[in-house]
Amino acid sequence: MARTVVPLNDTKIKKAKSEDKNIKLSDGGGLYLLIDKNNNKFWRFDYYRPYSKKRNTISFGIYPEVSLADARARRDEARSLLAQNLDPNEEKKRIALEHGDSLKNTFEFVAKEWLAKQKFADSTYKKSESLFDVIFEGIGKKPINKVTPVDVLNICRIYERQEKFETAKKVKVKCGQVLRYGVATGLCERDVTQDLRGALTTPVAEHMSAITTxxxxxxxxxxxxxxxxxxxxxxxxxxxxxxxxxxxxxxxxxxxxxxxxxxxxxxxxxxxxxxxxxxxxxxxxxxxxxxxxxxxxxxxxxxxxxxxxxxxxxxxxxxxxxxxxxxxxxxxxxxxxxxxxxxxxxxxxxxxxxxxxxxxxxxxxxxxxxxxxxxxxxxxxxxxxxxxxxxxxxxxxxxxxxxxxxxxx
Structure with missing residues (x-):
């Protein structure tokens, strides 16, 4: 007997916690909310590619920046494409190319190029990658010259709502580093994070615990x-x-x-x-x-x-x-x-x-x-x-x- 999927609602989503492991909350029709160990909430849509038995996944963004209603609309659009034997991921890439937004100019592509040039210690590199996973959900597919201060601020707000003010500051810093690299390589005109001065909550400095007597x-x-x-x-x-x-x-x-x-x-x-x-x-x-x-x-x-x-x-x-x-x-x-x-x-x-x-x-x-x-x-x-x-x-x-x-x- 098939398992009945109870549709999600905002109350259920807001209360959901990961409990130290990734969990999935299904909304039906292939749409689900992935909650990671840090309680970040990502919309995902699983589907089978046309003429293939291989399963694929497409990202719809981060909750609450992408609401439940928006995620459902994107799922319905993807299912409509599948009904026409079109792969939603491939169609998304095709449309981007038709509009002249080269994939090499996306924030994600430029960020990964910048990250590869940094001589970080392994632990620092992994922490940067983890932070970029969340950033990419928000602005990864956007052309770097189209990223706005509000785009970056919305990602920072995700952490501020969790009172992770230091992490919110790191998001701004990382985005600024990538944007400045974009300026240096001629892909964008300026670092728009400079417009966010005073917009973030200032984290309280935490001094390392020490015994001094x-x-x-x-x-x-x-x-x-x-x-x-x-x-x-x-x-x-x-x-x-x-x-x-x-x-x-x-x-x-x-x-x-x-x-x-x-x-x-x-x-x-x-x-x-x-x-x-x-x-x-x-x-x-x-x-x-x-x-x-x-x-x-x-x-x-x-x-x-x-x-x-x-x-x-x-x-x-x-x-x-x-x-x-x-x-x-x-x-x-x-x-x-x-x-x-x-x-x-x-x-x-x-x-x-x-x-x-x-x-x-x-x-x-x-x-x-x-x-x-x-x-x-x-x-x-x-x-x-x-x-x-x-x-x-x-x-x-x-x-x-x-x-x-x-x-x-």
Whole structure:
């Protein structure tokens, strides 16, 4: 017996949630609403091509920008074409070409061309692709020189309604990057996102959670020493506060970048390169050197990475590993994060150990300029930084021991 399809209505659509997996809500006649894991809602129409048993899918846009009534009208139009043995997708392309809108001038085509030229890290590339999936639903098939400020704003509003204001801002930025590429390649005259200044809700800046008081930081260091997870994760967790590099830089650490004789770790990760354009050198304190020496026989013979992923030696550990380990120790997201170790070190190095801020900033991988406005050379003040990193490690040991002693009394 055929399953009866109950037609959709706006109330049902508005209340529908994905529950961490893609779901489909059918409206009948091949039309359905696809709700992804982020609760974005896309209209889809499934059909079988004329003279073929191969099923195809056509997109009708994003709800609520494309209403239920509009989606049904587009479905009926597509079914009318099928009744004439015409493929709706092919007919759409034919009409576009007849009107002189070359497929190579569409926003989607230009965006993919621009995206292919960017030297993003894999994770950044995937995030960009995910964001563009939603953008393409709205304006992908539109000629880039026909995109208007309102077109972009409508896509931004999708995220603003979900109170994802930072993501809405990213949509505007990404569209602007593609449009400027279009200007440079002669496909459009200007970046229309410039007209959206003040139109979006300004996201509230969220600072990375960090512990900056000695007593609480000592407790954290003591808890890390008693972490009961995997050995590789524990070493990474113990190194994180001592080297205070970005979490992505720590997990991408390679054995080829570590010089045990010179006691330095030097590398140029994508994020540091984009911000400063120079290689970062991390002087290794005695404590850090020992941690690297301890884990060397465990991972060096199986991976280029100091901290390989559990699933593959060809990849570094997951970007969430450090934060998940901190959660296992009982620390909430609002208390501390892997990135927060940088703020902890910066605060205590300046306020308690009283190191010059320019030395601290240089070690953090930030752009630091001298009195003449010139960026410091990467090797500048290396001995001072070496001294600072050793004193920082010694300080961490001292407050951790003081905390452990206080528990005995």
């Amino acid at each position: 000695p007593n609480e930081f000592a407790e954290l260091l003591n808890d890390i020493d008693h972490y009961e997870g995997t050995y590789i994760t524990k070493v990474a967790l113990k190194l994180a506060p001592l080297v205070f590099v970005r979490p992505g830089e720590l997990r991408h650490a390679k054995w080829s970048d570590i010089d045990f004789n010179e006691k330095i770790w030097s590398y140029t990760p994508p994020k540091t390169k984009s911000k400063t354009g120079v290689e970062l050198i991390v002087p290794l304190s005695d404590q850090v050197l020992k941690l690297f020496q301890d884990i060397y026989p465990v991972t060096s013979n199986q991976s280029d990475f100091v901290f390989p992923a559990v699933t593959s030696n060809l990849k570094p550990m997951s970007e969430n590993t450090i934060n998940q380990a901190l959660r296992r120790l009982g620390y909430q997201k609002e208390q501390v994060s892997g990135h927060g170790f940088r703020a902890s070190a910066r605060t205590m190095l300046e306020e308690i150990l009283q190191f010059p801020i320019e030395i601290i900033e240089m070690q953090l991988g930030h752009q630091v300029r001298d009195m003449h406005g010139r960026a410091y050379n990467r090797t500048k003040h290396l001995e001072k930084r070496r001294k600072m990193m050793q004193e920082w490690a010694d300080y961490c040991d001292k407050i951790k021991q003081d905390y452990a002693d206080s528990l005995k009394n």
